[in-house]
Amino acid sequence: xxxxxxxxxxxxxxxxxxxxxxxxxxxxxxxxxxxxxxxxxxxxxxxxxxxxxxxxxxxxxxxxxxxxxxxxxxxxxxxxxxxxxxxxxxxxxxxxxxxxxxxxxxxxxxx
Amino acid sequence: xxxxxxxxxxxxxxxxxxxxxxxxxxxxxxxxxxxxxxxxxxxxxxxxxxxxxxxxxxxxxxxxxxxxxxxxxxxxxxxxxxxxxxxxxxxxxxxxxxxxxxxxxxxxxxxx
Numbered sequence: 227x228x229x230x231x232x233x234x235x236x237x238x239x240x241x242x243x244x245x246x247x248x249x250x251x252x253x254x255x256x257x258x259x260x261x262x263x264x265x266x267x268x269x270x271x272x273x274x275x276x277x278x279x280x281x282x283x284x285x286x287x288x289x290x291x292x293x294x295x296x297x298x299x300x301x302x303x304x305x306x307x308x309x310x311x312x313x314x315x316x317x318x319x320x321x322x323x324x325x326x327x328x329x330x331x332x333x334x335x336x337x
Numbered sequence: 338x339x340x341x342x343x344x345x346x347x348x349x350x351x352x353x354x355x356x357x358x359x360x361x362x363x364x365x366x367x368x369x370x371x372x373x374x375x376x377x378x379x380x381x382x383x384x385x386x387x388x389x390x391x392x393x394x395x396x397x398x399x400x401x402x403x404x405x406x407x408x409x410x411x412x413x414x415x416x417x418x419x420x421x422x423x424x425x426x427x428x429x430x431x432x433x434x435x436x437x438x439x440x441x442x443x444x445x446x447x448x449x
Contacts, residue, residue: 230379258435269341269427269440270380277435315379323368323387323434324395327379 228253230318232328239306240336247301247331249316254294257319261290261301264313264330273314274301306335339363341441343428349447350418358413358444360428368431369411370395370438371403373424380427386411387434418448 229252239245249259258277262270274283274290276299282291289302299316315330344359360369367388372380372395382395386405400422402414411430415422425445429438 260438262440267443269442270429270438272437272439275437317380317438319434323385323393324382325370325438326396327372327381329377329379 228256228318228320228326230316230326230328232314232316232331234331235329236332236334238334238336241306241308243306243335244302244304245306245333247303247314247333249299249301249328251297251299251318251326253320254297255321256294257321259290259292259299259319260317260325261288261299262315262317264315270315303333306333308335308337311335341428341430341439343426343441343444345444346442347445349449350415351449352419354418355414355416356418356446357415358426358428358446360411360413360430360441361409362411362428362430362439363409364430364432364439365408366430366432366439367408368433368436369405370429370431371401371411371413372427372429373397373422374427374443375424383413383426420448422446423448 261273276292287304313330317325317327370385371383384403389408428441431438
């Protein structure tokens with residue numbers, strides 16, 4: 227069974243810092259990996275989707291990388307802003323149409 | 338274009354009662370999913386569907402049933418609610434498995 231771990235569980239940084247969120251998974255036979263953002267009391271919003279054949283994806287200040295062989299993905303946020311404060315979740319898709327989520331990293335960006 | 342909507346937003350049940358959660362999407366997506374989110378545990382897949390008339394079990398299917406009679410709707414049923422089913426339930430849809438998932442706002446269910 228796929229296990230997805232996100233470290234740290236919580237992170238507090240001053241505005242303007244560059245930061246990295248980590249996601250690790252136990253089974254490297256994945257189909258894709260997605261990073262989501264969740265605001266309190268809200269649903270999830272997709273940030274980046276990486277297919278298993280890709281190494282990274284970029285959108286604005288966000289960059290996600292994928293290393294299947296080591297079972298790791300990172301989400302890099304450049305020049306963080308208070309509006310980036312949210313919980314960030316990664317989800318791994320297997321070859322059977324199922325997704326497995328990590329428990330998330332709660333990010334607080336202080337003005 | 339409403340995206341993914343969920344009905345109801347909140348519900349309180351007594352142990353043993355039944356209810357149905359409705360998920361609707363207007364993006365003509367083939368794939369639909371039901372998840373539950375519990376504190377500190379992330380989201381877990383309950384059931385999913387890869388097209389109208391199809392359903393399949395996810396990671397935690399026990400105690401739930403689903404139906405996909407129409408492409409735009411995915412229903413999640415609890416036949417006999419238990420306190421362990423207290424959770425926030427999210428529905429999601431996607432064009433296919435390699436595409437982005439779009440999530441609804443969630444349903445907060447409390448079983449007393």
